[in-house]
Amino acid sequence: MAETILAVSILRPDDLLSIQFEFANLSLDSTQSPPSLIRTEADQPAFVSVVFAPQHVSEQCVTEGAAGLPIEDVKPPVAAYLADNSILVFQLPDTVTVIPFTLEGLLGWTALLPSLATHAPPRFLPPSAGTFIELPYRLMLSPDITGGWKHAIDAVTRENRSELWHTRLGVLAAGKVDETKLPPVRAIWARDLFNSTPPDESGGPLTSDLRQQIVHLTSDFTIPFYTPRPLDTRRLMLSALGGWLDTSGTWDFPDPKTFDLAEWRHLVSAGRDQYVRTVVRGYLFPFGNRASMASITERKLAPSSDGTPAEYLMQRDFITVQEPFRNYASPDLEAAFQHQGRELPLRSIRITTLSTPPLDHEILGPDFPIVNGQQFQFHVVAEDVDSQQIEFSVPLVFVPGEDVFGIR
Numbered sequence: 001m002a003e004t005i006l007a008v009s010i011l012r013p014d015d016l017l018s019i020q021f022e023f024a025n026l027s028l029d030s031t032q033s034p035p036s037l038i039r040t041e042a043d044q045p046a047f048v049s050v051v052f053a054p055q056h057v058s059e060q061c062v063t064e065g066a067a068g069l070p071i072e073d074v075k076p077p078v079a080a081y082l083a084d085n086s087i088l089v090f091q092l093p094d095t096v097t098v099i100p101f102t103l104e105g106l107l108g109w110t111a112l113l114p115s116l117a118t119h120a121p122p123r124f125l126p127p128s129a130g131t132f133i134e135l136p137y138r139l140m141l142s143p144d145i146t147g148g149w150k151h152a153i154d155a156v157t158r159e160n161r162s163e164l165w166h167t168r169l170g171v172l173a174a175g176k177v178d179e180t181k182l183p184p185v186r187a188i189w190a191r192d193l194f195n196s197t198p199p200d201e202s203g204g205p206l207t208s209d210l211r212q213q214i215v216h217l218t219s220d221f222t223i224p225f226y227t228p229r230p231l232d233t234r235r236l237m238l239s240a241l242g243g244w245l246d247t248s249g250t251w252d253f254p255d256p257k258t259f260d261l262a263e264w265r266h267l268v269s270a271g272r273d274q275y276v277r278t279v280v281r282g283y284l285f286p287f288g289n290r291a292s293m294a295s296i297t298e299r300k301l302a303p304s305s306d307g308t309p310a311e312y313l314m315q316r317d318f319i320t321v322q323e324p325f326r327n328y329a330s331p332d333l334e335a336a337f338q339h340q341g342r343e344l345p346l347r348s349i350r351i352t353t354l355s356t357p358p359l360d361h362e363i364l365g366p367d368f369p370i371v372n373g374q375q376f377q378f379h380v381v382a383e384d385v386d387s388q389q390i391e392f393s394v395p396l397v398f399v400p401g402e403d404v405f406g407i408r
Contacts, residue, residue, distance in 0.1 A: 006037075010106070015155040017165040018240040020051040021106055026092075028101060035101040039092070046092040047115060048099070055243035056083040056271050058137035058204035061297055063361060064314040066372075069302055071360065076310040081202040084191075086133040086238065088149065089115040104153050110175050114145055117188050132188060133236070135243045136266060136273065137204060138197075139211045140189040141236070147183040148172025166239040184230035185247065186219040187211075205266075205276035205297040205313065207364075213261040217251050226253070242271015256281045260401030262292060273313055274299050281322075284378070285366070285397040287349050290323035293363055293398060316358040319369050319376075319398050325350045346390075349382040366399045 006023040025046040026037040039046050060079040062070040090112035092099070099105050117130035132140040151167035170179040191197045192208035193215065200208050218228050229249070237244040245268040253259040263279035276297040284291045297315045304310045327348045360370040369376040375395035382390045 010103070012155065012165070014157065015162040015165040016240040017155070018053060022049040022051065023047070024049070026099070034105075036105075037099040037101055039097060042097075048090045048092070048109075048112060050088040050090070050109075052086045052088075052238050053240055054083040054271070055086050055133065055135045055238055056137050056268060057081070057242070058083070058202040059273065059313050060203035061205055061313045061315040064300075064316045064358060066358065068300075068314075070304075070312060070314065074312070075304050075306060076308065078312070079201075079203060081137060081200075081204070083134040083137045086135065086243075087131065088133075088238075089131045091115045107151065107153055109149050110172060110177060114143070114147055114172075116145065117142055133238070133243070134191075135236075135245050136206060136268060137202065138191040138200060138208075139187055139206070139214065140191075141185055141231075141247075142188045143169060143183045143185050143236075144230075145183075146171050146173075147185075148177040150177035150179055164239050164241060166237050166244075169233075169236040182233050182236065185233040185236065186228070186230050187214045188219050190215045205273060205295070205315065206278070210261060210264070210278055210280075213259050214249065214264060217253065217259055217261065218249065239270070242268075244269055256401045258401075263294075272299070273297065280400050282398050282400040284319075284321070284351070285399050287326060287351075287380075287396065289321055289326055289349075289351055291319055291321050291398060293317060293319050293400065295362060315362070317362045318358055319356045319363075321351050321354050321378075324352070324354060345384055346382045347385055347387070349380055351378050351380055351396075353378045363398050363400065366397055368395050368397055 006026060006028060007020060009020045011018050023037060023046070025040050025044050026048070027040045029036050029038050058081045062072050062074050062078070065071045090109055093113055096111060115130050117132060131142050133142065134140055148170055149167045150170055152165065155162045155165070168179055169182055170177040171181050171183050190211040192200060192211055216223065218231055220228055229251070231247045231249045233247040235244055235246040245266060248263070248265040250263050251259065251261060260281045261278065262281050263277065265275070265277040267273070267275040277294065279292050279294045281290070281292050283289065295315060295317045297313050299311055300314045301309055302312055302314065325348065328344055329347050356369050356376050357371050360373065363369065377393040378396050379393050380391070382392070384390055
């Protein structure tokens with residue numbers, strides 16, 4: 001590809017249209033009326049890159065207590081980390097040889113071809129020479145080839161007030177963008193993959209591990225016997241003040257020890273998180289019942305430690321029991337024991353506590369759920385080898401992703 005690079009920035013104060021254009025293999029011909037961008041080398045591809053300011057701010061989460069107030073002694077402002085720029089890349093079709101150097105010409109993306117990332121994970125380099133949108137923080141999203149962007153050319157002004165300029169993702173067909181449906185969107189890279197950047201210290205809703213799992217589960221086509229599914233995206237908009245995102249994904253990967261993420265839902269408005277939900281699969285030790293840990297983060301108004309009202313990302317975590325009943329006399333479970341089940345004096349157990357209250361802190365590895373400073377007691381009804389019923393309460397260890405009996 002030719003080395004010619006031309007860049008221009010546009011800033012319109014009325015509606016905060018603020019983007020930068022970079023042109024590869026395109027030169028400005030000011031002799032034409034209006035001035036136009038023409039291919040520098042006719043036999044080489046030409047590209048238009050649209051660079052947006054950061055679309056997301058990751059904010060530190062605070063743990064929500066039983067009274068709906070932060071547990072930690074937190075005073076605003078909380079820690080916040082800015083995402084990197086986002087870039088939309090387009091290639092000129094062979095039939096397009098000239099782009100008018102006007103606002104309408106520069107924003108006429110429907111006449112161009114989307115240029116997507118050249119490769120997907122798990123390679124050791126981030127995607128290059130293609131579209132990537134960092135939304136949320138450290139996670140790169142990209143629509144597929146059917147994606148198109150719709151936006152106003154001129155400032156939209158009513159009663160001397162102009163709306164914020166923004167561009168909206170839809171499906172491009174026959175030169176028009178249909179906003180009623182969205183194209184497949186995948187997470188194509190995370191800045192945490194292969195330690196490509198320093199560790200994430202933002203304390204935001206998504207951990208480094210969860211971001212990496214989202215990438216593999218949505219776009220890693222090298223995983224044997226598994227077809228990655230795109231995200232279910234209902235809104236994706238970009239602006240100078242941040243992005244709008246409404247997306248989710250559900251997964252049931254066969255091996256929870258490899259990928260234990262079961263659900264992800266994320267709502268972003270003007271670059272700030274409003275609601276995030278993640279569900280991680282796991283087991284309760286020592287009985288082996290399948291369980292999951294849900295983490296819900298919501299933006300809420302609450303008094304700070306000095307009484308000043310402030311907006312916080314309030315996070316609450318709780319364990320839910322997915323498999324209340326386990327029959328250890330069943331053939332599959334009996335086979336997991338080396339001594340015909342004599343290691344356990346119980347034939348079956350039923351956990352009647354199906355959900356914990358909000359935990360004092362998130363569980364990142366095998367650990368006891370802690371509620372109000374104490375190990376949470378699960379109520380259990382069991383049957384011993386003499387068919388006698390036993391009722392007791394006991395703390396159980398939540399083990400993320402791990403099958404404690406080696407049985408899926």
